[in-house]
Structure formats: structure tokens, C-alpha cells
Amino acid sequence: MFLHNFFKRSFKAFILGHVLLSFAAFSAQSTQCSLGNAYKVAVFQAGSYSDFQKVFRQTTLALQRNGFINGELIDRNFLLDKNNSFQEMAQKTQGGCIEFVEDGFYDGYWDHDKAKELADTLKNRIKSSNDISMVWALGTVAGQMLTDSSLNVPVLVMTPTDPESSGIIGPGEFSNKKNIHVQKEMNRYESELRLFYNTFKFKNLGVIIDDNPINQPGQAVPIIRKLSQELKFNLIECKGPVVGDNHAKTQSAFSTCALNLAANDAVDAVYIPMGNGASPDNFYYQIKPLIDRKLPIFSQTGENEVQMGALMALSNADLQASGEFEARVIERIVKGEKPEMISQYYYAPLNLCLNLETARLIDFKPSFDLLIGVDLVFDRIKK
Numbered sequence: 001m002f003l004h005n006f007f008k009r010s011f012k013a014f015i016l017g018h019v020l021l022s023f024a025a026f027s028a029q030s031t032q033c034s035l036g037n038a039y040k041v042a043v044f045q046a047g048s049y050s051d052f053q054k055v056f057r058q059t060t061l062a063l064q065r066n067g068f069i070n071g072e073l074i075d076r077n078f079l080l081d082k083n084n085s086f087q088e089m090a091q092k093t094q095g096g097c098i099e100f101v102e103d104g105f106y107d108g109y110w111d112h113d114k115a116k117e118l119a120d121t122l123k124n125r126i127k128s129s130n131d132i133s134m135v136w137a138l139g140t141v142a143g144q145m146l147t148d149s150s151l152n153v154p155v156l157v158m159t160p161t162d163p164e165s166s167g168i169i170g171p172g173e174f175s176n177k178k179n180i181h182v183q184k185e186m187n188r189y190e191s192e193l194r195l196f197y198n199t200f201k202f203k204n205l206g207v208i209i210d211d212n213p214i215n216q217p218g219q220a221v222p223i224i225r226k227l228s229q230e231l232k233f234n235l236i237e238c239k240g241p242v243v244g245d246n247h248a249k250t251q252s253a254f255s256t257c258a259l260n261l262a263a264n265d266a267v268d269a270v271y272i273p274m275g276n277g278a279s280p281d282n283f284y285y286q287i288k289p290l291i292d293r294k295l296p297i298f299s300q301t302g303e304n305e306v307q308m309g310a311l312m313a314l315s316n317a318d319l320q321a322s323g324e325f326e327a328r329v330i331e332r333i334v335k336g337e338k339p340e341m342i343s344q345y346y347y348a349p350l351n352l353c354l355n356l357e358t359a360r361l362i363d364f365k366p367s368f369d370l371l372i373g374v375d376l377v378f379d380r381i382k383k
Helices: 002-030 050-065 085-092 112-128 140-146 188-200 221-231 247-263 283-292 303-307 320-334 356-361
Strands: 039-045 098-107 134-138 155-158 180-182 204-210 234-240 269-272 297-299 312-315 351-355 376-378
Touching: 039 112, 039 140, 039 320, 050 134, 050 155, 050 320, 085 098, 098 112, 112 140, 134 140, 140 155, 155 320, 188 221, 188 269, 188 297, 188 312, 204 221, 204 247, 221 234, 234 247, 247 283, 283 297, 303 312, 303 351, 303 376, 351 356, 356 376
Parallel strands: 039 098, 039 134, 134 155, 155 180, 204 234, 204 269, 269 297, 297 312, 351 376
Antiparallel strands: 312 351
16 A cells, blocks of 8 residues: 555656646746846755766756757766866856856865865855856755855755755745755655565664765655654664765775675665765675675665665656756746745655566565566666
8 A cells, every 4th residue: 555655646746747847848938038137057066976967967958948048958968077067068058048157166075174165165256246146056965055045046955865854944845045945855765765664674774874974864864763763673874984075985985884784683674875885886796795695775876776786766767857846946936936935845756666686686575566566677687
């Protein structure tokens, strides 16, 4: 019943989202730059992460398709923080309702002090000059640093993991902060953890989390801890520097945690939150000790990690719907609506992913109820 209701809600949200997108596209084509002036956009991230790349790319593509950004469509493999890609894109897209400021990309490289310094620099720039009139803040930490109503420009916090618990924004559908709009992906992480628990009824859940409390809300750690109390399972937390710009360091820390959890006889399931420690090239070998222990693994990141050996995940792989949601919000702001008057609720069209080879290796036989809810099946592990 849980699966049936969850996917029924997701399907309805998916249909509604596409209806709204079609309406927005029609509306955008008929009334562009209705207030006359272009919005000059700066982009801030505390560090690079694949979801930030995706939501930026999908937001930009949607705005270009709807006529709000000039120039030809950016490449679908566009990387925001590769070399001078942002600056080159900014140069090519001048003249639309949305323009990127050529020197308006701020990246903290997962160094908290550096990111905080850059956030303060960006705030001072906005207050002392007129060359930035909108900010896109990518991720939870960026949102924590930039949701400042005194800036008097729209600030959009894109793809944050847990915006309320992390203190970015208050509860409710609409923002309690002037000029601030935060994407709230409704019940995503709570729902997937409930799904995992209802499937395995684990007593001791191993989790790999960053050792810096500042990064933990971005991994939904407050939600994980809250549900462990509600559902009465124990958390066995392995902490290490698994979020950061030094990939050798984060991947080593992740692999060490996987080994430690596999060696702990009490652990009977593992939940892997987002982080840079999961290697895009070596993930299977990082988690192999957990598979050898026949532990079910749920990936918060999604489809790619299931393909490489995690047992299951809920996935919105390319974040297209997330980007289209942000584009609709931006289009409404361009037409004169205030950010705090626009709904922040976002219902992602999620897919349940399952790896059958992993299931065989850990001696797990999926129930019929689980199988009918699966959208994407991998019959082998990509190594």
C-alpha cells in the first residue's frame, strides 16, 4: 500500500508539472521581459557537485527554450565550473531577459571558510553596485550562506536537500523571507528511507556521513536521525571527510567507512547519502565489502549508483523537472511576481531503481509488491 500510494502521488505530480510547463512556455512566448529590464544573474556554490551541474543546466535550457535567455541552447553536457565555461556562456547569452554576469560565478571548492568569504564578497557587491539583480544559490550550504533578504534582489535556492532543518527557510509553502525562494522537494528523503525500512525492517542502519556538521543537512542527516527515532532503528554512523573538492581524500574516506561498516556485525543495512566520496569510476569496488556482507544498500544519489552496485534508489537522474520548476519560478519573477508569493513546493517525478545482480549477490528476493513499483531495472552491475 505504501508503494502504491507513493507512486500514485509521484505520477500525479509528474503530469501536473508537465501541464504547468506547457502553460509557462506558451505564456513566456507571449510576454517576454514585460518589465523592460534584464535580470543580471550571479551563481554561487559552496563546491562542485553533479546535481548542481544538472539543475543549472536544466534551468538554463528551459529558459532558453522559452525565450528568456538569448543564444543557442547550451550543450546537454555543459559543465558549469569547467575552465571558463560559465564566462563563455555569459558572453554568448547577452541580450535576453536573463543575462549571466561574466564574472558572476562564485565557487567555494568545498572549503567552508573560502565559501563564506566569497558569499560575503558577493553580498557586498550586490549592495554596493547595480550589476547583479538575481542570485542562483546551488545546494544546501549555498542557501545557508545567501538567504539574506537585505540584499533586495531575488535569491533562488536550487536543489537543497533539507532547507527547513538546515535553517535556510521556515516551514510552509511560501517563503517567510522577502525576495527568497527555496525549492522544497516534498518528502523525498523521508519517503525513500521509509520505503527502505518497510522493505527490510532493519534494526541497525549504517550510514556514511560527512564529519563536518555544516555539510550534514545537505545529506539529509537531520531527517535520517529523526526517522531513526520514530521507526525505532539504531543508526551506526561512520563519519569522515566524504564531502570536499579533494576527490582522492573524499573517496579514501568513503572507502574506509564502507570497510568499517562491513566489519561491524551489528549493521544489517546501509544508506549512502550524497557526497563526493562515492567514486564515479570505482563505486562498485568501494561498496564491494558491503555486498560481500550481503547488506542491502540504498543510494540517496540515485540511478547511477544503483547501476554500479547499490541495491535500490529513488532517482530523478537528469533533474530536468527540477530545472523546469526553477525556470517557471524565474519566468514569473521576470513578469513581476515577488519570489515570496510563489509556491516553493516541488514534487519530483521519481523512479524506483533496482539492481537484480546485487539482489542475487546479497540473497534478496524482491517481493511482488516491490517489483510492480520498480521503474528501472539493471540486470548486471557496471564495474
